[in-house]
Amino acid sequence: MLTSDPAGVTAWRELRALIESAEPEKRAELLRHTANSIRRDDIQMIARAGLGHVGGDLSVTDILVTLFFAVLRIDPADPMLPDRDRFVLSKGHCAGALYTTLAHSGFFPMPALSTFMGPLSELNGHPNRNKVPGVETNTGPLGHGLPVAVGMAVGAAMNGSDRRVVVVLGDGEMQEGSNWEALMTAGHRRLEHLLVIVDRNRLQQGARTEDTNSLEPLPERLTSFGLEVREVDGHDYLALLEAFGPSTTGRAVAVVANTIKGKGVSFMEDRVEWHHKVPSEEQVGLALAELGG
Numbered sequence: 001m002l003t004s005d006p007a008g009v010t011a012w013r014e015l016r017a018l019i020e021s022a023e024p025e026k027r028a029e030l031l032r033h034t035a036n037s038i039r040r041d042d043i044q045m046i047a048r049a050g051l052g053h054v055g056g057d058l059s060v061t062d063i064l065v066t067l068f069f070a071v072l073r074i075d076p077a078d079p080m081l082p083d084r085d086r087f088v089l090s091k092g093h094c095a096g097a098l099y100t101t102l103a104h105s106g107f108f109p110m111p112a113l114s115t116f117m118g119p120l121s122e123l124n125g126h127p128n129r130n131k132v133p134g135v136e137t138n139t140g141p142l143g144h145g146l147p148v149a150v151g152m153a154v155g156a157a158m159n160g161s162d163r164r165v166v167v168v169l170g171d172g173e174m175q176e177g178s179n180w181e182a183l184m185t186a187g188h189r190r191l192e193h194l195l196v197i198v199d200r201n202r203l204q205q206g207a208r209t210e211d212t213n214s215l216e217p218l219p220e221r222l223t224s225f226g227l228e229v230r231e232v233d234g235h236d237y238l239a240l241l242e243a244f245g246p247s248t249t250g251r252a253v254a255v256v257a258n259t260i261k262g263k264g265v266s267f268m269e270d271r272v273e274w275h276h277k278v279p280s281e282e283q284v285g286l287a288l289a290e291l292g293g
């Protein structure tokens with residue numbers, strides 16, 4: 001099991017305080033700066049390992065950064081605090097984006113990122129709660145994270161706790177029927193502290209979602225399952241912050257975050273092959289330059 005990095009925790013606390021007290025424009029700039037630094041680390045980590053899911057990592061980075069640097073009630077120095085908010089990355093193949101975000105938050109030391117996917121590394125291709133602090137449940141097989149998160153939210157409700165459970169799904173992942181069973185329960189039980197975020201990049205592993213098994217009208221479908229639905233630009237930090245606010249109806253909240261797979265690197269954006277293609281050394285250089293490295 002990795003353990004927290006005291007210097008990293010201090011840096012995260014300072015940055016988070018700065019973000020919380022900043023004027024909106026400055027707040028967005030600080031989040032963008034953090035996100036692009038995380039994107040650069042993610043790309044280099046994947047290139048080093050020769051494995052990973054870069055497209056989905058880049059589409060979800062702004063969502064993760066907004067959550068970890070401005071929303072979640074967590075303490076990376078004490079990752080098992082009983083009433084912490086729970087975060088579940090249901091699209092577990094994007095472990096790389098989660099690991100880089102957790103390292104930047106001080107959950108474990110940054111140098112561990114260089115072990116990604118290596119033999120005996122804690123940082124496997126999919127997140128493992130027994131190896132990585134900040135990971136609440138193992139994910140990777142699509143369609144499991146949301147059902148587990150609903151269980152966590154039921155548990156919190158039974159405890160009378162207002163802790164939130166936040167779960168991020170891929171849009172292709174929404175084709176798994178288990179998610180719709182979980183949504184039925186979330187709607188039925190009015191799990192108002194559950195926040196379901198769909199990374200709506202419109203691409204799955206080998207094709208567009210709408211050419212494979214269409215999801216639209218996704219917001220209306222989620223509404224019909226009894227959720228309070230918000231649709232937002234998934235790369236607009238201030239819009240994300242607003243969308244991640246508490247329920248106003250006493251119902252579980254679903255955020256459809258419209259994103260671009262490969263966001264931030266021109267030759268990866270909205271290109272299906274970058275689901276899990278690994279950039280060459282030259283491509284890494286181009287990507288880092290575009291991301292301000």
Ligand SMILES: Cc1ncc(C[n+]2csc(CCOP(=O)(O)OP(=O)(O)O)c2C)c(N)n1
Nearest residue numbers: 056093140141142170171172173203204205
């Ligand atoms: C049950 C299951 N089936 C297949 C896979 C293989 N797989 C990994 S990622 C992926 C596509 C996911 O697409 P999406 O949810 O849209 O993720 P994103 O676009 O954010 O990468 C597939 C089919 C899996 N991980 N689990």
Ligand SMILES: [Mg+2]
Nearest residue numbers: 171172203204
């Ligand atoms: Mg997708």
